[in-house]
Every structure is written in structure tokens, then in C-alpha cells.
Amino acid sequence: MSSVDDGGLVQLLSPTGERVKNADYDSWVEDVDDAQLKSLYEDMVVVRRIDTEATALQRQGELGLWPPLLGQEAAQIGSGRTLREDDFVFGSYRENGVAYCRGVDYTDIMRVWRGNAHAGWNPYDINMAPSQVIIGAQTLHATGYALGCQQDGVDTVAISYFGDGATSQGDVNEAMIFAASYQAPVVFFCQNNQWAISEPVGLQARTPIAGRAPGFGIPSMRVDGNDVLAVMAATRIALDRARSGNGPTFIEAVTYRMGPHTTSDDPSRYVDVLEREDWQVKDPIVRVEAYLKSKDLLTEEFQAGVKAKADDVAKKIRAGTLNMEEPDALSVFDNVYSTSSSWLDRQKNQYSHYLQSFEGGH
Amino acid sequence: MSTMTLSRAINSGLRKALEDDPKVVLMGEDIGKLGGVFRVTDGLQKDFGAHRVMDTPLAEAGIIGTAVGLAYRGYRPVCEIQFDGFIYPGFDQIVTQVAKLHYRTGGAVKMPITIRVPFGGGIGAVEHHSESPEAYFTHTSGLRVVSCSNPQDAHTMVRQAIASDDPVLFFEPKRRYWTKGEVNEEITADTLSLESAAVVNSGNDVTLVSFGPLVATARDAAIAASDEGVSVEVIDLRSLSPIDFATIEASVRKTGRLVITHEAQQFGGLGAEIAASITQRCFYYLEAAPERVTGFDTPYPAAKLEDHFLPNLDRMLDAVDRVMGKDNSLSNWKGQ
Known part of the structure; x- marks a missing residue:
């Protein structure tokens, strides 16, 4: 199995949409048939559409703030789609793609960002904690929840999402210590999107982030976070390990934040245009599109259906946001x-x- | 009824809580085999297992943060912070998560977490082992903060705290751990309201408000004052947030004089809040401005100096003299 030590970055789908064979990971996604592939594609397109709509709503003054996940669709859909209904998600504030996978009411996603509530949804309705603004705090919550699952004798898993910046926080390091000591059924899913607002990942870590976990006694994987299949495979490996009583796993999904940190940010002050262009060609949706095309699945009818779905979700979000009841x-x-x-x-x-x-x- | 120390009374309360509810879990540093540095959890791991009485890694944020996750899952974690001065690494999780999650989620997620903290000075300890950080937590919305002063309350209140669906900071007066008293263990967790203060000594001239380790000192002060013909009513707050103002108000309307004492520093402390609130509620009943007898606004000093820092019987009596208009240490003070 490719590991952090050999500098490996697991990739099953190249940026140009070629399926890359990998003996260690292929079996974990062999059930992904044409229908599933199309549905993964649809989810990523819909989530990107939600992002676009939310950004527009913010620019129109209807949302106070929005943290785009543009560019991170594969990391979020690929992992979010592998979770079981009873698994519990502890994300940051950017995991709106994961929330979509959990079946959140679309309007609920906007509640926090319109300023109507601190939590968009009842966590127990979709088994996902509300957005966490304190960087990395949720990794400890996931670890505690996992300890509870362990004590309950169930094979439910807690998964925590956080970014590269969060890995500098004490909470994240303490979470890994607790998880390792108690062998808690938890997955640490780090979306390394290269930027913590304006600070490049190099300021948080001199070596690949995935390399830290083994020091805590936690197995680690470093995957192409823009490759929905690689993300799925890695997450399934981690979930399986946790469910079978073999403790935590750390996943570094190497991706890129194509947009600003939030709508209040101005990346032109710190991001090199060339860097962004480099990542543009690794776009997570484009490569699935190419792969679907190579399999003659990217028909006009299919694409029109996906677009109609995305537009419909966007329309519902807009209406839901504008009609949101003001709190008493x-x-x-x-x-x-x-x-x-x-x-x-x-x-x-x-x-x-x-x-x-x-x-x-x- | 049986006679036991305050520390044993908490131990017995924890044992009852573990017996009553399988969702109760204890977490902390050295609380297992060792039974805690003050032996408050003595024997509990042996009887309930390492999965319910968990020795944790040495990380306070980790203890509180994982307790949050356990609470999400329906557990009732009881966290021990080894010493008052060690709570600050866990402060962020307490203030930003434990206190706010019920509010954040519109009541969907309950945080029935009890955080036990041995607090206060008087044991000749090194730095960071004698602090009284209660005001940081009484200032935080969403937390309940309580402190016990005697074995019976310690037993009852720890069970109440654990049974409460709200997070509770439970401050244990460490220098009184070895105080003995009668304890009825056959109480139920709803015997007392978590918000009720107790009048522990009746009096007519001065209301002396105290809590935790200083209740015993305040009672001694009341006895000494009565020798001088001053009748002091001593109130044990028990609940520091919210405060049972009705009980203090009724007392001050009777006495017309208020003295508040706590070990913590004065500025922005509980005494300030009580003085302001009672002045507002009892303005026309007051015969004198409320007085505070507290620690100084310095860091907690080295052990050889702590007797100067800590409020004692004489300083309490000096404040009683002040509100009584009698000669006192500041009678001839010309300072600013």
C-alpha cells in the first residue's frame, strides 16, 4: 500500500480522466458502477451550484457571509457519500458538501450564514454537528463521540473534517492522542486546501501533513483530494478499520481552495495567479466529466438532467433564504x-x- | 446517616451517580488506580471498570473536548481537573463549546457535563495549585457554577450536578476535603434546587455572604462577632451562577448591611456582582455601603504569603466593624 513515507499520493482518476489502476485501493471502489459514477458527478455539480448561488446571495446582501468550497467537491462528496446514516460527522464551517450528502434541508445550510441561527440543522436529524467555527475543536468532539460508540458496542464511526490550518491547533493533536490511546473508531479527514486564509500550508507544516499521524500511532493516507474515487477508497478503508475495532485513521486529502476563504476575503492579495491556474487543470469535476465521456456516459440528456437538478436546488435555496422567518x-x-x-x-x-x-x- | 469527610462524601456521591445511571462516566488524570491526587475517586475504577472511570492523557482540552463528544452521544461525563490552576488549557472547550452548544443548537444537543475542580488556597501549595477561578465561569452564559462547603452538601450537590442536563462547574474546597460531617446518602438528586443558597447562621445586624472554603471561616467570624454583641447572618451561596438573590435580598432587608467574602481576587469578581445587584434591589434598606473581603488583586502568592492573601476571621470582622460604623482598620485612613 502506498504510504506517506514513500511520498505517495493515491490517485485513481487522473486530471485528464484516465482511470489509474492501484492494486491496494481499486477493490474499495469496484462497486462504483456507471450509475454511481453519474450520481457522484451530479452531487459535485449540484454542490458547486449551491456554492455559486450562495456567493451570489451574499453579494446581493442576503447572506452575511459564505465560505465557498469551490475546488473541494471531490473531497467532500467522495467522503460524505461513503458514510453510513448512523455515522456522525463533526465538520468545520466549510463542509456544506458533506451536509448535502447527509440529506440536509437545502435552506438549513443558509440559516447560519444569513445570521438567523448559530446552527442550521438539528444535529440528530442528519447525524452531523452544526458548523464549528473554532478551528479544530470538533476533532475532540468526534473522538469523544467515537468513544461513546465504542462503549455502546456498536460499529458506528465518527468522522471529523478539518483543514490544513487546524493541524497546528492543540485540539487536533490532543484528539489524535486520545483517539490513539483508546483506539477510538474515528476518522480524521484533513482537507489540505493549501491555504488557511492567507497563510500557505508551508507555514503549518514543513513536511506532508499526513506524515504526522504515524507519530501518534495512527495509520495515515495521503490521497488526491480532487479525485472522487481515491477519496472514496481511502475513506472506506478508514471506516472499515474503525468499524472492525482497529482504531483511528488519518486521511490527508490534498486539494485546493479555488475561491476565497470566505466572501470577505481577497485572495488576489496573496495567491499567485499561476498557482491557481496549475490547480485549475486538476479540477475535481472536469476529470469526472472526462472519465464519463470516455465511457460514453456524458450524454446531452444526462447533462441537461444534472443542470436541471442543480438549478432546481439553487432555486429552492434562494427562495428558502429569502423567505426565512426572522427570529423572535x-x-x-x-x-x-x-x-x-x-x-x-x-x-x-x-x-x-x-x-x-x-x-x-x- | 454516617460521618465522613467532605472528600469521602463526594466519592460516595460519585458512586451513587455511577450506580444510578450507566451513562455516567468519570474522566481525569490519575483518577483510576491512584484514586485522584486527593483520593476523591478512590476505589471507583476498581468497582466500575476502566471504561467508566477513565484515566486520561494529560491534556485538559482533550478531557473536556472528548467529554463534549460523549455528551453528544448521550453520556454524562464527569471530568476531574486535577487542580484549579490546570483548568486554563481546557478553558476554550469549556467556554466556546460546553457552555454554548445547547444554545447554539436551539436546545437540540444537551451538555450534561460536570467539571469537578479542587479550588482555593490554604494548603501551602506551589504555584497554580491554590487558585479560585470561579468568576471566569460565572461570567460565561450557559454554565452553572456551584461550590460546596460541607460534607452533606458536597454529596448532594455532586449528584445534582451530574443529574442536571446543563453543564456544571463544581468547585470543591480542597482545604476542607478532610472536614468531617454527618451525611445522609439516601437523598435523591432532586432534594435541593441547584440554585438555592442556605442561611447557615441566623443574625440581625450584618449579612455575610460566603461560599466554599470560607463558609467555615465566616461562621467562626459570626461567633466571634456575637461575643462583641454583633449579630451576623451567614449565607452559604452554594450556587455561584445563577445566584439565589432572593435569599440574600431577604437577609439584607432584615440586616441592612452586606459583607461578601471570597478567596478570589476582588476586581470583577463575584463580590462585585452581588454588591451591585443587592444595592439595586435593597437600596433603601442599606445602612452602609456593601463591603468585600477577598484575595488581593495580585497573582496568588507563594505559600509563605498566602495567609496575607486569604480572607481570614479578623479581616471579616474588620469589614463587619466597617459596615457597623465601628472603629476599624480604615477609620483613620487618609489614602485615596
Whole structure:
């Protein structure tokens, strides 16, 4: 098996859409038939469309912020699609493609970014925690959740998504220590998109990030994160290891953030145009398109269907965002505690009276 | 009823919690075979197994962060932070995750995590082993913060804390671990409200508010004051957030005088909040401005100096004299 040590980057689909044979990984994706391949393609196109729509909504003032995942579709769809319904995802704030795989209500994705809520969805509805803004904190949550699965005697797995920047955080390193010590059924999925806002990955790591995990006693894989098949294979290997009681795995999906960190960012201040062009040819969707074409699957009818689906999702997101109900003023006090708090009850009561004073209420 | 030390009373409370609910798990450094550096978890790993009484790697953020994940999965983790001064590496997970997840998720995800912290000074320890960091946590919305002062409360309150669906910071007065008292273990976790203060000594002239390790000192001060003809009512807060203001308010309306004491530094501490809130609620009942008897606004000093830093009986009496308008250490003070 290709490993970090030999500098290997697992790739099953070349940028030009050729299927690269790999004895160690092929068996993990041999069930991916034409229908599955087309469906993976569709998901990636839809997620990119969501990204475009959300960016447009932000530019129109309908969202406060949006963190695009442009360029990372294969990493997110390839891994997200391999998860079981009962597996639990702890992502950062950029895993909206994974949320899509979890079957999230499209509008719910926008709730946080419109400023209506801190969490878009009920985590237990789709077995995915809400977006995590504190860098790397969720890796510990995934590890704890996995410990719970282990104690429950089930083969459910927790997976944590984070970026290259997060690997500098203490939390991520502590998560790997805890996971290794207890052999927790957790997958550490690092999307190395080369940039932590303006800081290149070289500032976080002098050597490939995947190389760290073995030091913690955690097996590691470094895969082409723009190759949906390689990502699928690696994630399945990791999930299988966790399910069979053999502990955590670290995956570095080497990808590229084609857009800004968020809509508030200006990458032209720090990204070299040539670097972006280099990655453009490795686009995760283009290579699947080429592969489908080589298999005569990229028919006009299929493409029109995919486009119609993407447009439909975008339309629903736009409508859902614009029609989102504003939160009630007094809901600011809701759910601070699961039971009542005399202090907070008093504050809420006083603020309620304050609000009523504008209505001649008293 | 049986007589036991405060530390044993917590041990017994933890044991009951482990027996009552299979989802309760204990996590911490050295809490297994060793039974904790203060032996509070003594014998629990032997009886409940290493999967329920877990020795963890030496990483406080790791302990709290994995507890968050366990809570997501439906567990009730009870984390031990070995010493007050070691809580700061876990501070981020407590403040940004534990405290906020219920709010963040609109009530969907509960965080029934108890974080036990031996706190306070008076044991002649080295640096970082004598601190009182409660105000950092009372300032954080979403956390409940409590502190016990006697074996019965320690037993009852640790069980309440674990049974609560909210996260609870449980501050244990480490210098009182060896205090003995009668403990009824046949209580249920809902015997007390998690928010109720206790009037532990009735009086008419001055209300002295204390908690944790200083309750015993405050009671001694009340006895000494009565020798001088001053009747001091001592309140044990028990809950530091939220605070049972109704109990303090009723007392101050009776006495007209308020003294608050805590080991923590004064500036921005609990005393400030209590003084402000009670002044607002009892302004026309007050005979004197509220006084605070606290640690100084310095880092916790070396052990040989801690007797100066820590509020003691004499400093409490000095403050009582001040609110009574009697001669006191500042009577002739001309400073700014």
C-alpha cells in the first residue's frame, strides 16, 4: 500500500480522466458502477451550484457571509457519500458538501450564514454537528463521540473534517492522542486546501501533513483530494478499520481552495495567479466529466438532467433564504440552559417590559 | 446517616451517580488506580471498570473536548481537573463549546457535563495549585457554577450536578476535603434546587455572604462577632451562577448591611456582582455601603504569603466593624 513515507499520493482518476489502476485501493471502489459514477458527478455539480448561488446571495446582501468550497467537491462528496446514516460527522464551517450528502434541508445550510441561527440543522436529524467555527475543536468532539460508540458496542464511526490550518491547533493533536490511546473508531479527514486564509500550508507544516499521524500511532493516507474515487477508497478503508475495532485513521486529502476563504476575503492579495491556474487543470469535476465521456456516459440528456437538478436546488435555496422567518426578539434568551435560570428569567422579563414600553404596553 | 469527610462524601456521591445511571462516566488524570491526587475517586475504577472511570492523557482540552463528544452521544461525563490552576488549557472547550452548544443548537444537543475542580488556597501549595477561578465561569452564559462547603452538601450537590442536563462547574474546597460531617446518602438528586443558597447562621445586624472554603471561616467570624454583641447572618451561596438573590435580598432587608467574602481576587469578581445587584434591589434598606473581603488583586502568592492573601476571621470582622460604623482598620485612613 502506498504510504506517506514513500511520498505517495493515491490517485485513481487522473486530471485528464484516465482511470489509474492501484492494486491496494481499486477493490474499495469496484462497486462504483456507471450509475454511481453519474450520481457522484451530479452531487459535485449540484454542490458547486449551491456554492455559486450562495456567493451570489451574499453579494446581493442576503447572506452575511459564505465560505465557498469551490475546488473541494471531490473531497467532500467522495467522503460524505461513503458514510453510513448512523455515522456522525463533526465538520468545520466549510463542509456544506458533506451536509448535502447527509440529506440536509437545502435552506438549513443558509440559516447560519444569513445570521438567523448559530446552527442550521438539528444535529440528530442528519447525524452531523452544526458548523464549528473554532478551528479544530470538533476533532475532540468526534473522538469523544467515537468513544461513546465504542462503549455502546456498536460499529458506528465518527468522522471529523478539518483543514490544513487546524493541524497546528492543540485540539487536533490532543484528539489524535486520545483517539490513539483508546483506539477510538474515528476518522480524521484533513482537507489540505493549501491555504488557511492567507497563510500557505508551508507555514503549518514543513513536511506532508499526513506524515504526522504515524507519530501518534495512527495509520495515515495521503490521497488526491480532487479525485472522487481515491477519496472514496481511502475513506472506506478508514471506516472499515474503525468499524472492525482497529482504531483511528488519518486521511490527508490534498486539494485546493479555488475561491476565497470566505466572501470577505481577497485572495488576489496573496495567491499567485499561476498557482491557481496549475490547480485549475486538476479540477475535481472536469476529470469526472472526462472519465464519463470516455465511457460514453456524458450524454446531452444526462447533462441537461444534472443542470436541471442543480438549478432546481439553487432555486429552492434562494427562495428558502429569502423567505426565512426572522427570529423572535425574546428568543435571544431561549436555550441558554435546559432548565430555567432565575437570573436569566428576570433579565428576559425586564427586556420584555422594555420592548412593550414601545407599544404603550405599560 | 454516617460521618465522613467532605472528600469521602463526594466519592460516595460519585458512586451513587455511577450506580444510578450507566451513562455516567468519570474522566481525569490519575483518577483510576491512584484514586485522584486527593483520593476523591478512590476505589471507583476498581468497582466500575476502566471504561467508566477513565484515566486520561494529560491534556485538559482533550478531557473536556472528548467529554463534549460523549455528551453528544448521550453520556454524562464527569471530568476531574486535577487542580484549579490546570483548568486554563481546557478553558476554550469549556467556554466556546460546553457552555454554548445547547444554545447554539436551539436546545437540540444537551451538555450534561460536570467539571469537578479542587479550588482555593490554604494548603501551602506551589504555584497554580491554590487558585479560585470561579468568576471566569460565572461570567460565561450557559454554565452553572456551584461550590460546596460541607460534607452533606458536597454529596448532594455532586449528584445534582451530574443529574442536571446543563453543564456544571463544581468547585470543591480542597482545604476542607478532610472536614468531617454527618451525611445522609439516601437523598435523591432532586432534594435541593441547584440554585438555592442556605442561611447557615441566623443574625440581625450584618449579612455575610460566603461560599466554599470560607463558609467555615465566616461562621467562626459570626461567633466571634456575637461575643462583641454583633449579630451576623451567614449565607452559604452554594450556587455561584445563577445566584439565589432572593435569599440574600431577604437577609439584607432584615440586616441592612452586606459583607461578601471570597478567596478570589476582588476586581470583577463575584463580590462585585452581588454588591451591585443587592444595592439595586435593597437600596433603601442599606445602612452602609456593601463591603468585600477577598484575595488581593495580585497573582496568588507563594505559600509563605498566602495567609496575607486569604480572607481570614479578623479581616471579616474588620469589614463587619466597617459596615457597623465601628472603629476599624480604615477609620483613620487618609489614602485615596
